[in-house]
Amino acid sequence: MSNCCVDGAATQFPQGTGVAATWNPELVFQMGVVTSDESRGMMHFPNRSVDYRTGASSVINILKDGRWGRAPETYGECPILTGTIAVALNKALVGFKSLNSTTREYGWRLKTLPVLRHFVAYAGPDSERFSFSATVSDDDLSLTYLHAWKAVADAGALGGVMSAISGLNGVPSAADRRMLTDVLRGEWEWDGFVTSDCDTISAIGDDFHWTSNLPESCAEAVRAGGDLNCGPEYKHLINASKYGLIGQAEIDLAVTRLLGRRIQVGDLDPPGADPYGNIPLGIVDSPPHRALARQLVRESLVLLTNPKTSVGDKNVLPLRSSGIIAVIGPSADDIAVQAHTYHGTPSAWITVLDGIKQVAPAATILTAPGCSRKGSSTAGFAEAVRLASQADQVIWVGGLEASMEEEGTDRTDDIGLPGVQLALIKELQRVGKPMAAVVISGGPVSEPTMARMPGLAWAWISYFGQDGRGIADVLFGDTNPSGRLPFTIPSNLSQLGDIHDYSLTAAPYGKTYRYLAYSQPAAVPLFAFGAGLSYSSFETTIATNTTTAAPTDTVEVMAAIRNQGPLPGQHVVALFCQFLQSDGVSPGSVKQLPRRELVALSKIHLSVSEARNISWQLRIRDIQGALRQAFPGVIRFWIGDGGPCTDCPTTSVQLAW
Numbered sequence: 001m002s003n004c005c006v007d008g009a010a011t012q013f014p015q016g017t018g019v020a021a022t023w024n025p026e027l028v029f030q031m032g033v034v035t036s037d038e039s040r041g042m043m044h045f046p047n048r049s050v051d052y053r054t055g056a057s058s059v060i061n062i063l064k065d066g067r068w069g070r071a072p073e074t075y076g077e078c079p080i081l082t083g084t085i086a087v088a089l090n091k092a093l094v095g096f097k098s099l100n101s102t103t104r105e106y107g108w109r110l111k112t113l114p115v116l117r118h119f120v121a122y123a124g125p126d127s128e129r130f131s132f133s134a135t136v137s138d139d140d141l142s143l144t145y146l147h148a149w150k151a152v153a154d155a156g157a158l159g160g161v162m163s164a165i166s167g168l169n170g171v172p173s174a175a176d177r178r179m180l181t182d183v184l185r186g187e188w189e190w191d192g193f194v195t196s197d198c199d200t201i202s203a204i205g206d207d208f209h210w211t212s213n214l215p216e217s218c219a220e221a222v223r224a225g226g227d228l229n230c231g232p233e234y235k236h237l238i239n240a241s242k243y244g245l246i247g248q249a250e251i252d253l254a255v256t257r258l259l260g261r262r263i264q265v266g267d268l269d270p271p272g273a274d275p276y277g278n279i280p281l282g283i284v285d286s287p288p289h290r291a292l293a294r295q296l297v298r299e300s301l302v303l304l305t306n307p308k309t310s311v312g313d314k315n316v317l318p319l320r321s322s323g324i325i326a327v328i329g330p331s332a333d334d335i336a337v338q339a340h341t342y343h344g345t346p347s348a349w350i351t352v353l354d355g356i357k358q359v360a361p362a363a364t365i366l367t368a369p370g371c372s373r374k375g376s377s378t379a380g381f382a383e384a385v386r387l388a389s390q391a392d393q394v395i396w397v398g399g400l401e402a403s404m405e406e407e408g409t410d411r412t413d414d415i416g417l418p419g420v421q422l423a424l425i426k427e428l429q430r431v432g433k434p435m436a437a438v439v440i441s442g443g444p445v446s447e448p449t450m451a452r453m454p455g456l457a458w459a460w461i462s463y464f465g466q467d468g469r470g471i472a473d474v475l476f477g478d479t480n481p482s483g484r485l486p487f488t489i490p491s492n493l494s495q496l497g498d499i500h501d502y503s504l505t506a507a508p509y510g511k512t513y514r515y516l517a518y519s520q521p522a523a524v525p526l527f528a529f530g531a532g533l534s535y536s537s538f539e540t541t542i543a544t545n546t547t548t549a550a551p552t553d554t555v556e557v558m559a560a561i562r563n564q565g566p567l568p569g570q571h572v573v574a575l576f577c578q579f580l581q582s583d584g585v586s587p588g589s590v591k592q593l594p595r596r597e598l599v600a601l602s603k604i605h606l607s608v609s610e611a612r613n614i615s616w617q618l619r620i621r622d623i624q625g626a627l628r629q630a631f632p633g634v635i636r637f638w639i640g641d642g643g644p645c646t647d648c649p650t651t652s653v654q655l656a657w
Contacts, residue, residue: 005052005344007045010038011289011466012339012346014300016059017442018462020075020486021532022299023572024603025088029099031296032092034289036112040279053265056162056342057093057114058086060148061122063443063487064511065499068124069409072340072402072442072463076486077512077529078642079144080598083151090114090157095276104156106275110264115160116152118197120179121145122164125410125499130199131207133167134502139592143624144504144514146183153188160261161194163226165203172208174200175217180225193257195228196221202233219245227254285347290467293346297461297470299570302483303533305451305458309434316434316457318477318535319393321360326391327353327367328384328428329398329438330421337373337399337440339463341406346466352397352438355472366391370428373401374419381427388431395475396425399440402463415446415493422447429453436475440464444489446526460485477535480569482603484532484641488513491526505591513642514594528643530574530598537564538571538606540639542649549635549653551621557637557651558615563606573614575600576645577623577637580652581630588630596642597624620655632656 013019013031022028042052059073060082075082088099095104095111104110121136122129136145152158163180164173173179174196184190204210204217211217218233219240228234240246266274283289306315319325331337333353350358357365370384371377388394398421405411416422417439426449429435436457439445450458459481461471473479490496497506504515509523513530517523538561545556559573578596581588600616620626620635633655640648 005038005042006050007042007048009285009347010042010344011285011293012343013293014296014465015072015340015442015463016074017072017076017486018300018464019089019296020081020085021302021462021483022296023081023484023574023601024299024570025084026099026603027296027299028085028088029092030292032089034292036093036095037279038284038289039112040276041281041284044281054113055115057116057159058089059117060086060152061118062144062148062512064123064502064504065496066444066487066490067411067415067496067499068443069126069405069411070124070407071405071487077488078486078514078598079147081486081601083148084601086116086148086152087155087157090116090152090159091155094157094159096157108264109266109275110159110261111276113159113261113265115162115195116149116158117162118164119161119173119184119194120149120164121168121502122166122173123502125412126408127410129165129408130203132500133170133208135169136502137592140502140504143594147624150188153190158190158192160192163194163196163200165197165200167208172200172204172210174226175204175210175220175224177224185225191257191260193227193254193261194225196226196230198230201229201231215240215243215245222246222254223250227257293465294467294470294473297464297467298473298479300464300483301459301461301471301474301481302485302531303457303459303481304527304531305456306533307454307457309455310432315535316455317436317475319395319434319436319475321476322362323392324364324366324390325356325360326387326394327356327365327397328370328388328394328424329396330369330371330373331399331440332367332369332395332397337401337463338465338468340402340442349466350468352468352471355467355469356395356475358469359472359476359478370424371420373398373421374404376420378420378423381424384424385427385431388428388433391433394428394431394433394435395438396428396435397438397440399445400442405442410499411443412499415444415490417445417447422449425450425456429456438471438475444487446489446491448491448526451526477567480535480567481532482534482570482572484530484572484574485527486529488516488525488529488642489527491524495523495525510595514596516595518644525643528641530641531643532572534569534571535567536569536608538562539564540573540649542637542639542651544637544651544653547654549620549655550657551627551631551655552619554617554619555653556615556617558613559639559649560611560613561604561606562611563608565608568605568607570603570605573602573604573639574598574641575616575637575639576642577635579626579629580634580636588633590625590628593625593628598642599623629655
């Protein structure tokens with residue numbers, strides 16, 4: 001949408017994993033409002049290049065393996081979080097007035113036409129995407145890979161669908177009638193259009209060998225439910241029709257679906273009839289929109305570690321905004337790491353270094369890159385260490401870049417920091433000054449050494465868009481960190497298994513937090529899904545309105561949260577559950593069902609000493625896989641993260657018929 005604006009400047013938000021790391025659906029909805037407003041505003045750009053009412057939207061593929069090259073574009077590994085974030089963004093894009101609205105502001109009309117990607121079960125290896133076919137069970141399809149799609153469709157926010165590049169169970173996704181017609185249009189009664197991804201129609205024959213020539217491939221794709229082709233291949237439908245491979249009625253159906261959506265978005269309106277037609281160009285890249293982009297950055301930063309300093313009882317973060325600060329690292333002053341593959345250009349890029357200078361104007365800033373992101377030279381180490389020795393505090397900024405994790409490029413060989421970045425961090429840490437390390441990446445970066453380093457605080461953030469000031473706001477305590485990981489960070493490469501394997505129960509320990517065998521010590525990750533620290537301490541209690549329940553009963557889960565200080569801030573309240581017999585080994589355990597699940601989330605702001613009560617109504621049978629669990633049994637609820645969470649506030653309900 002406006003993030004890929006090719007005419008002039010537009011607001012640039014964080015990448016997908018950064019958006020998901022906010023764990024804030026209301027904020028994401030506001031992001032969607034801004035994006036759709038700017039898309040409509042760009043329709044008034046003089047001599048514009050494209051129609052901005054339609055665009056590629058959320059990548060809601062599940063990140064079942066963090067090495068996948070397109071990890072940055074996703075909303076992470078959890079189908080529930082992915083669905084929640086995707087619904088929030090796309091409801092705003094299509095024209096719902098609020099996140100909780102059940103109808104669009106102008107009825108049948110669409111504000112913009114977002115096309116969600118990539119249907120379905122596409123998650124690497126990306127280097128083989130035009131010929132690889134994932135083997136996926138019906139359980140994994142329904143419980144994991146289809147969940148977010150169904151959530152967006154049920155919310156009325158699924159404008160268009162882009163079919164996957166790869167195949168599913170031996171069938172090219174661009175020609176998969178079961179998915180594109182039987183599921184989308186049949187089971188879900190969805191009435192939108194499907195487009196192929198680019199170059200996938202020719203791959204039906206050339207790479208998957210599903211057909212013998214291009215006219216056959218085009219006919220197969222249209223008959224399967226593919227209405228539009230990204231590329232020139234559908235011109236061969238003329239010959240396909242001539243040869244009798246496809247009938248006029250099938251082509252008419254595809255055209256009808258396409259024109260239906262174009263009419264909804266205002267293509268055929270007479271002047272003045274489109275209710276969104278008066279959104280002005282001046283709204284694009286406006287100060288309120290820049291402020292929202294900064295807030296997204298603030299809330300997307302995830303604080304992973306924050307140990308005590310060697311002086312007193314103070315944590316490393318937040319930093320002081322005075323004295324001498326050494327800002328080291330290859331990504332501190334490089335706009336190349338702020339955006340990923342598909343993006344536009346803002347009126348101004350604010351690097352992390354720029355943001356630090358804005359937040360700490362009274363400080364003396366010393367800066368040097370120290371090394372490159374992927375090179376082997378240590379020639380810059382000496383200067384970096386010299387500056388760190390002169391400083392009172394050290395900030396290191398590094399990580400990955402788009403060329404290391406993008407479409408066509410997976411990180412199959414290493415999930416650590418590339419090049420000599422870790423070696424530089426070690427040298428800087430030996431200086432003994434309070435040090436914050438900011439790792440910028442779209443997918444997980446695992447460095448167990450960093451997690452144990454005394455005096456070093458570790459923060460992760462995805463490619464964050466236009467505004468590095470939001471990062472500085474958190475580092476110096478103007479904003480309390482509130483981001484949570486949208487994926488698991490493994491301890492080592494061996495925990496991940498085969499990237500080709502789409503089974504969630506695959507060896508060695510299962511994939512994603514929902515299936516990880518935490519009972520095996522070798523499976524314990526470095527950081528769990530949903531992990532993230534704050535500068536404040538939040539006291540939480542949890543209870544239910546009943547101690548027993550049947551499958552048809554609704555249980556009220558109640559949480560009380562108090563900010564014990566020392567700072568006000570946002571706080572994620574994430575409710576997880578686990579059927580205690582669903583561990584993959586207990587009698588009655590169904591191995592194909594998730595071992596644990598995110599079931600609800602809220603993000604709240606609390607002043608120091610302020611308390612808030614939250615409650616959720618959960619019907620037992622509506623929890624994924626509940627009707628296949630062991631009854632009688634026990635369901636455990638807790639507030640925390642997706643790990644074992646043995647110290648988290650917990651309550652249990654006995655299950656009986």
